[in-house]
Amino acid sequence: MHTLISLTAPGVLPAVDDVVAPVGWDGAQAAVWLVALPLLSAAVLLLLGRRADRWGHWLGVLASGGAFVVGLLLLVGLLGLSPGQRVHDVHLGTWLDAGALSIDAGLRVDPLSVTFVLLVTFVGTLIHVYSVAYMEHDAARRRFFAYLNLFVAAMLLLVLADSYVLLFVGWEGVGLASYLLIGFWNHHTPYAVAAKKAFVANRVGDVGLLVAMGLLFAAFGSLDFATVARGIPEASEGTLTAIGLALLLAACGKSAQFPLQSWLGDAMAGPTPVSALIHAATMVTAGVYLIIRSGELFAAAPTAQLVVAVVGAVTLLFGAIVGCAKDDIKKALAASTMSQIGYMVLAAGLGPIGYAFAIFHLVTHGFFKAGMFLGAGSVMHGMDDQVDMRRFGGLGRYMKITYFTFMAGWLAILGIPPFAGFFSKDKIIEAAFVPVDGQPWRAWVFGTVALVGAGITAFYMSRLFFMTFEGQKRWSTTRDGAEQHPHESPALMVWPMVVLAVGSVGLGWVLTGVGFVEWLEPSVGHAEHHEPVLAVPVLIALTLIAVALGLVLAWRRYAVSAVPVAPPVGTVLTRAARADLHQDAVNDALLVAPGQYLTRSLVYGDKAVVDGAVTGLGRTTVGIGDLVRRTQNGFARSYAAVMVVGVVVLAFVVLAVRG
Amino acid sequence: MSLTHYLVLAAILFAIGATTVLLRRNAIIVFMGVELMLNSTNLLLVTFSRIHGNLSGQVLAFFVMVVAAAEVVVGLAIIVSIFRTRRSASVDDVNLLKS
């Protein structure tokens, strides 16, 4: 039963030369429009300013929708080709030509990138439509749509880039868009601070990507995927491990993995559509994309791959524990995102067998998590922007559509068959239990972690659901004394949620049915199917038992019994979980405090040494001048004395010299 | 007695004249110190003219006397005019150039 797999088995991945189609399909050129349309729309909306306020949002929706249409066309085009011909590099032109380093700009159209394109544009367009209604009362709605389009353009550039450099451009672009959108209401200082925190944490990760690019250039002399892939067999394992770890650091920053996950909770300060699009479905998945794009590299550096799996496993549990104690609905969903991406990263760290499942989970997660975020936004809209779940309760009766769409997402994330999450997450758990050559503990550790994580996920997601929609009403009055009237959201908000709910329900067996894993093979390589240490039906049963346990526990505590409005003191673990397991404190002590100390000492040094030297010079001059000034006392007799003394001294000198 | 003694005497008188200029506050006495210095120079010139047998020294001393006279005229006029405005003949009182 145990079939061992060697991670560095050659021939697992298709050779590059076979894949990149030298001739053939010109339709790939259309990929440029994917980036250009939203980018142009963003430029128009920003440059026209207030004149575009009345129709700007529709332009944004159109741009996103147009990108989706182009994506569909690309999909159709690719499907028309044979699997061996599905990887295309579109050359856009020479970008940098600096002696040894010559970088061309180009796009890679292959199943992986088209999958991402479709996910981003589809979910993105739905969220654009949702935002038309959600941001209706905001005067800066046009600017919001400009930023959303900018994000879409940058994300598409990221997934379509054919070199690490262009990927980095998109990488930075989504970081910028995230900053602008999290801090959209930056007149409220905590939101602006949260945006800064997100940007800085991303920056730390970006350092990893820059280091990786440097190492790649040093090792391979080029930065595009094709050349790197060709050069991997000759590179040393040490170099590849270093590159892998650097790329992992970048992925941690962007995907909010341990240890750079502290920004995701604070990023909920942005408007809910932002949380749905960026911090659930798309931007946070960019890290996973990076790892999988560099799959061959990781496959050739097993140590780095192990670290990736460990990071994924740790984050999985971390997010789950934190999610159990959060009372803010958005922050709980953010912790859930962190945890689910931990699943994806764990899958990516398991080797080629995990790559496809990571992407599968990524796609399904995009649907149900975005759906749940939009649902949360709908609840907030109905409850006058209240986010504390302790003040919700029993809303299912008042917001029926939201209730059912949210339920779809909830069941999907739990992994209850036949919802989407079951297909994707269970596959990851199976892959985790697959044994590895020479390291028998790996299967058991990762597998158990994934299983336990599924159980905790069930618990806290059910807690969230029951506290919000079931149980007794715990609403407070609004601030100006009127009672809260929860109501269903307008149509433009409801329909995107419905569509996403449909996806949460059905996407799983649709994708399995069309052979999603085989579809991805040209990009991620073919993985042999191996048996896990436990039989698959056993695993499925264990998973379902864990999920059921979590659900029932949550039902008893949050749906049946009364939920206190004021948060109870709780155990040490609860308190720690509420404080994000003290990650902020650790960051402060390790990084912020020394950094501030360094800054302060530099400022002091600048003031004391540099300024001191300059001012000191000035003050010395003034002081000397002051001293010398005293010789000008206005008395002719002093001047005469000076003259006479001078004469005497001169005479002495002359006499002494002449002897 | 060699003629050097006259020279030394002239030097001593010159030094005392200079000290007077430095130490006295009354403008007229200071002026007299200056006159003393000029006179000592004259003595020096005359002695040198005798040493070298050349009358140019005496001619120069003569001119010094004339110039000294002119100088005294103008100098005393200045002192008088300052005294008229400031009612003081002290050189220390004209210290407006002090910084």
Added chain:
Amino acid sequence: MSPLITVLPVTALPAAAGALTDEGLTSTAEAVLFWTLGPLMVLAALALLFARKAVHAALAVVFIMISLAFLYVAQGAEFLGVVQVVVYTGAVMMLFLFVLMLVGVDRSDSLVETIRGQRAIGVLAGLGLGVVLAGVVGRAAYGPATGLAEANTPSNPEAVAHLIFGEHVLAMEIVGALLVTAALGALVLTHRLRLTTKVGQREQAERRLRGGGHPVSLPAPGVYARHNAMDVPALLPDGTPLETSVPRVLRVRGQEADAREYAARIDRVLAGGWASGAGTFTSDEDYRGELGGPVDGTVTVRDADGPVADGPAADPAAPQTHDEEDAR
């Protein structure tokens, strides 16, 4: 010291003045002169330095200058010696004294030094200068002195004149212009612009009258008194002294004389006698004062030859105002 004293012996002994020995040393007479005048000149210079009153300092300088004139003549520079006395001492130092008078002759300078350290620097500088100059000058090597015997032919003034109007005529002209300029400069510097209108005599008189002041000049002192010294007040016809006739300064100082002492002796006049008894006695008894008759200012009318009808009997031993006081 009249300049004639110096001139006469000089013109008589043109060659003897300042004669040098073969080694260039002076004669003993000159040495004596030098050693007499030299220290005195130094002392006088020190007196200039230390004198409290400016006049003393001026006199010290005068002494120095005249001594210098002596030395010039001794050295064979007779012309210069005379010029020194006439121009320098006679004109320049007198100018100094004039200005001293203007400024205030009793004003004595305080010898307290106000500028910090000036005294020390001054003394040091002076000493240093003296030492340096004396050292330089004293150690210079000249060779034997030539003396002015040859140069002073036919006589010192003529030889000097030859040089001044020959070789140095340009300098002389310029110096002449300089003197004129200096004179003009003095005029300009001391010129006072009249800032207020000039009060003439008429204006002054009008002012006095308007102000209720004295329109005419004040009475002279000592009128009708027996002396007209400044401190003796004039007397009014009834014998009371007139205050305004004595200058105000004397009045303020309390130096006004007592009027009664100097009152005129009009009693005698009124009695038909003479005011002054001196040399106008009618008889011996009158001279001896035995005639009797009232004295002491009492006014009595006496017949020409008859005893006095009224009035107190004269007391021969009583004090009388008589001429002896004149002799006092």
